[in-house]
Amino acid sequence: xxxxxxxxxxxxxxxxxxxxxxxxxxxxxxxxxxxxxxxxxxxxxxxxxxxxxxxxxxxxxxxxxxxxxxxxxxxxxxxxxxxxxxxxxxxxxxxxxxxxxxxxxxxxxxxxxxxxxxxxxxxxxxxxxxxxxxxxxxxxxxxxxxxxxxxxxxxxxxxxxxxxxxxxxxxxxxxxxxxxxxxxxxxxx
Numbered sequence: 001x002x003x004x005x006x007x008x009x010x011x012x013x014x015x016x017x018x019x020x021x022x023x024x025x026x027x028x029x030x031x032x033x034x035x036x037x038x039x040x041x042x043x044x045x046x047x048x049x050x051x052x053x054x055x056x057x058x059x060x061x062x063x064x065x066x067x068x069x070x071x072x073x074x075x076x077x078x079x080x081x082x083x084x085x086x087x088x089x090x091x092x093x094x095x096x097x098x099x100x101x102x103x104x105x106x107x108x109x110x111x112x113x114x115x116x117x118x119x120x121x122x123x124x125x126x127x128x129x130x131x132x133x134x135x136x137x138x139x140x141x142x143x144x145x146x147x148x149x150x151x152x153x154x155x156x157x158x159x160x161x162x163x164x165x166x167x168x169x170x171x172x173x174x175x176x177x178x179x180x181x182x183x184x185x186x187x188x189x
Contacts, residue, residue, distance in 0.1 A: 002126045004138075010124045011139055014116050015146040020081050020179050021047070021111045023172045025147055026154030027088065028102030030168035034148075034155045041147045043104045047111025048120070048143050052136070055121035063122070070118075074187035077113040078180040084110060085176035088169050101169050115183060 001007045016022075021044055029037040055063065063069050084106060091101035111117070121127075125135055157168050 001124050002129050002131075004135075007124065007126070007135060008138060008142065011120070011142045012146060014119055014124065015142055016149075017116075018175070019114060019116055020084070020176060021107060021114050021116075021147075022150045023175050023179070024084070024088075024102050024107050024110055025150040026157065027169040027172035028107070029151040029154035030158030030161070031101060033158075034151045037102075037151050037154075039104055040102065040107045040151070041144055043108035044111045044147045045140060045143050047108045047114070048117055049136070049140065051112055051114070051117030052121045052125060052139070055118060056125055056127040060122060060127070063118075071187045073113075073118070074115070074183050077115060078184035078187065080109065080113050081176050081180035081183065085173045085180065088176065089173040091169075 001010060025037065025040055025044065028040050087106070088101050120139065125139060126132060129135065154168065161167055
């Protein structure tokens, strides 16, 4: 996608779509606030850049030639999201543990395994373009901007929930199970 306007529109649309990473960002900010959750943005950026660059520069031909690899990746992603859902649910039982329910590592790994990374690497980022570096810079800026909006959204949801703030991660946990189910179903269907 070499048209810069279509590129940024596609990137923003995919990033804004609810998914595992956005769910964790919003949940973390609902419990801990925006300022305390800002390091999660670096986890998201790192996860996406590693996936997009690794797949885009190295693995695109391998994945295209071996559909079983894509199926295996989807199964790993679904299992990880199910694990994160259970972990998030259990940690919100205790107010002290709730603050550590969404960690830098959990956002990094969820983003690293996020199917959106494959969409960016295989469809949106123009790896054949001589300007790919500039597209990747624009992508990185969009990741930070949209991620920040998810933090603000999560913080607002947490504020609206008031004393029931810990319900936000519980809802996020259920959403993660839903995402895991959808990804697992796509692997077999």
